[in-house]
Amino acid sequence: MTHTLAQALTTRPNDHSKLREEFEARTGLAWHAPTPAPLAAGHAVSVVVPARNTAHSLGPVLDALGAQDTTGSIETIVVDDASADATAEIAAAHPVVDTLVRLPQQSGAAAARNAGTALAGADTVVFLDGDMVLPPHALADIAVRFHPDAVLVGFRHNAPYSPSRDGAARVPKGSADLAADHRVTWRSQGGKQMYTGIVLDRPTTGSPLNDTDDFQKLGHGATYLDWDLPRVVVTALMAAPREKVLDVGGFDPVFGLVGWGMEDTHLGAALIAAGCLVVPLRQCVGFHLDPPDAEAQWQTKLAGWPSTLAYYRRLLDDPPPHGRAAAFRTAAEQLLSQSEVISR
Numbered sequence: 483m484t485h486t487l488a489q490a491l492t493t494r495p496n497d498h499s500k501l502r503e504e505f506e507a508r509t510g511l512a513w514h515a516p517t518p519a520p521l522a523a524g525h526a527v528s529v530v531v532p533a534r535n536t537a538h539s540l541g542p543v544l545d546a547l548g549a550q551d552t553t554g555s556i557e558t559i560v561v562d563d564a565s566a567d568a569t570a571e572i573a574a575a576h577p578v579v580d581t582l583v584r585l586p587q588q589s590g591a592a593a594a595r596n597a598g599t600a601l602a603g604a605d606t607v608v609f610l611d612g613d614m615v616l617p618p619h620a621l622a623d624i625a626v627r628f629h630p631d632a633v634l635v636g637f638r639h640n641a642p643y644s645p646s647r648d649g650a651a652r653v654p655k656g657s658a659d660l661a662a663d664h665r666v667t668w669r670s671q672g673g674k675q676m677y678t679g680i681v682l683d684r685p686t687t688g689s690p691l692n693d694t695d696d697f698q699k700l701g702h703g704a705t706y707l708d709w710d711l712p713r714v715v716v717t718a719l720m721a722a723p724r725e726k727v728l729d730v731g732g733f734d735p736v737f738g739l740v741g742w743g744m745e746d747t748h749l750g751a752a753l754i755a756a757g758c759l760v761v762p763l764r765q766c767v768g769f770h771l772d773p774p775d776a777e778a779q780w781q782t783k784l785a786g787w788p789s790t791l792a793y794y795r796r797l798l799d800d801p802p803p804h805g806r807a808a809a810f811r812t813a814a815e816q817l818l819s820q821s822e823v824i825s826r
Contacts, residue, residue, distance in 0.1 A: 485801065486798060486799050486800065486801065486802075487751055487752070487755055487797065487798045487799070487800055487801065487802045487803070488703075488798040488799065490754075490755035490802040491702075491703045491710075491711070491712070491751060491754055491755060491798075492702055492703035493702070494701060494702065494703075494754050494755060494757070495701040495702060496697055496698050496699075496700055496701030496702075496711055496754075496759055496760055497698055497701065497759075498632070498696075498698060498759040498760075498761045499698070501629060501632060501759060501761065502761070505626075505627060509521060509626065511626075513627070513763075514763065514764040514765050515765060516617075516619035516622075516623065516765050517552075517619050517622040517623045517625075517626055518622075519551045519552050519553050519619075519622055520553055521622065521626050522552040522553050522554035522621075522622040522625045522626050523553040523554060524554065525554040525555075525606075525622075525625035525626055525628065526554055526555040526556075526557070526603070526604040526605070526606065526625070527554065527555075527556055527557070527604050527606045527607075527608050527621055527624060527625050527628075527721070528557040528558075528559060528598075528602035528603055528604040528606065528607050528608065528724070529547060529556060529557065529558045529559065529607075529608045529610055529621070530559050530561065530595055530598030530599055530602060530607055530608065530609055530610070531543065531544075531558065531559065531560045531561065531598070531610050531611070531612050532561050532563060532591045532594035532595050532598065532609075532611070532612065533560055533561065533562050533563065533565065533569050533573065533594075533612035534562070534563035534564070534565050534569065534588065534591070534594075534612075535565045535566060535567050535569060535773075536565070536567075536569050536612035536613055536773075537565070537567040537568040537569050537572060537649075537650075538613075538643065538645075538649065538650060538651050538771065538773050538774060539612060539613035539615075539650070539651050539771040539773070540560075540569055540572045540573060540576075540612050540613075541572050541576070541650045542615050542650060542651060542653050542771065543610070543612055543613065543614060543615055543616075543771075544558070544560075544572075544573070544576040544578050544579065545578075546615045546616045546617075546618075546653075546768075547578050547610075547616065547621075548576075548577065548578040549618055550616070550618055550619075550620065550621045550622070551618040551619055551622065552619075552621050552622035552625065553622075554621070554622060554625040554626075555604075556578075556621055557580050557581075557602065557603055557604060558578050558579050558580050558581075559579075559580065559581045559582075559583070559598040559601055559602060560573040560579050560581070560582050560583070560598075560612075561582075561583040561585065561594040561595070561597050561598045562582065562583065562584045562585065562594075563585050563588055563589060563590065563591065563593075563594045564584070564585050564586065564587050564588040564589070569612070570582065570584050574824060579826070580825065580826055581601055581823065581824065581825045581826070582822075582823075582824045582825075583597050583598065583601070583818065583821050583822070583823050583824075584821055584822040584823075584824075585597065585817070585820075585821050586820050586821055586822075589735065589738060589817070590735060590737065590738010590739060590745075591717075591733075591738060591745065592732075592733035592734060592735045592736075592737050592738045592745040593733070593735040593738055593817060595609055595717070595732070595733050595745075596732040596733050596735065596810070596813070596814050596817070597814055597817050597818055597821065599724065599727055599728070599732055599814070600810070600811060600814035600815070600818065601818070601823075602724055604724065605628065605630075605723060605724055605725070606624065606625060606628045606721055606722075606723065606724070607721065607722055607723075607724045607727060608621065608624055608719075608720070608721045609717040609719070609720045609721070609722070609746075610718070610719055611717070611718045611719070611770070613651075613770055613771045613772075613773070614638060614718050614719055614768045614769070614770055614771075615653050615768050615769040615770075615771060616719070616766075616768045617657065617658065617765075617766070617767065617768065619765070620636065620719075620766045620768065623763055623765060623766050624636075624721045624763070624766065627761075627763070628721070628723070629723075629759075630723045630725070630726070631723070631726075631757055631758050631759060632723070632758060632759050632760075632761050633715060633720065633721070633722050633750065633753050633754075633758045633759070633760045633761065634720065634721040634722075634761055634762075634763055634766075635714060635715060635716065635719070635720050635760060635761070635762050635763065636718075636719035636720065636721075636762075636763050636766030636767065636768065637658075637660055637663035637665065637666065637719070637762075637764070637766065637767045637768075638658070638662075638663055638716075638718050638719060638767070638768055638769070638770040639658035639659050639660075639662035639663065639767055639768070639769050639770060640662065640769075640770045640772055641653070641654050641769045641770060641771055641772060642772050642776070643771070643772045643773060643774045643776060645774070651771040651772070651773075653769055653771070654769055657767070658767040658768055658769050659767065660764055660767050662767075663691075663767070665690045665691050665709070665714050665716070666689055666690070666691045666692065667687070667689060668687065668688050668689065668690055668707065668708075668709070669685070669686070669687050670682055670685065670686045670687075670707070670708065671685050672684050672685050672686060675707075675708040676708075676787070676788070676791065677708045677709070677713060677791065678705055678707075678708050678709075678710070680705075680707070680708060682707075686707065688706070688707045690706055690707070690709045690714060691714075691762060691764075693706060694706050696761070696762050696764075697711060697714055697760055697761075697762060700714070700760075711750070711754055711760055712747045712748070712750040712751035712754060713747050713750070714750070714760060714762075715746055715747060715749065715750025715753070715760060716746055717745075717746035717749070718768075718770060719766060719768055720746070722749075722753060722758070723758075725807075726753055726756055726758060727749070727753070728806075728807040728810050728811070729756065729804055729805065729806060729807050730749070730752035730753060730755075730756055730803045730804060730806060731752070731803050731806030731807075731809060731810050732749070732806075732810045732814075733745045733746075733748075733749050734748055734749075734797070735813075736793060737790050737793065737794075740786070740789045740790055740793050741785075741786025741787060741788070741789035741790040741793075742782070742783040742784075742786040742787055742790060743783065743786075743787055743790050744787070744790035744791055744793070744794045745790075747794060748794050748797055751797075751798070752802065752803050755802035755803075756802070756804060
């Protein structure tokens, strides 16, 4: 019997070979291959996009959603986290957006994602940041690989800000590079690492994805350099079964109040403890469009990360969350009742 979330993680494997083999036998498609549009027929996804001050990137992100090559249905929910720029106006005017939520005050990405998840109608919820431009096959890839006990993770390729004539970020030509993601190519200058606390005595380069057999060797609480299984769950592009997300209580909104990040790591830990496998989709690589002040924003985020990491570590000592769907709905309904909700 496990008493804490940390203990529960040590009991959970991440061998997803059978899941992938069954998919390939059923569809005749390789797990990491782009999905032909007809194969997605009858599969639905709800895309939840939390957005705060993303006027530079949201237009291209929504354009890419509108250009998805799929016969499955797509519901797009944008949650504006009280932006001070034109984020809400861009979302309201874009034809791909089914629902726009405008939060009354800045509440953080965790609360924004919860609001969107509460409104989502599909069994598969895709969490997509407001600066992530997807390749055309991404939503078909996710839709046909849905499994009620799997978290599907995509990857990102950072693109420096290059403004177009209207100020929106230009999307680089060509395909995003899988190796550009820090879960695929990870570099450290050495010394004590912030996440696990390990000490590296020299500069180190590693590949969490490749060296752990697509994250399978990170089961049972194992680590690789400064990585463990919850940490590879990054909601820049991630899909999860909605019912499992609700059962574990969704994202903990406290993360958005104490600093930056870690709410996705905690949700990953909760879903793993609930029996989910973490399965990568190597073909799902999007361009992450940096803002004009990317370096300043990054420094601000890093300054707040120790606080959110400390909060996450405290939550690991709590029991694994489950049976929280009713409380999740109550909190989400309260937030939505204070928000402007515009549906087409």
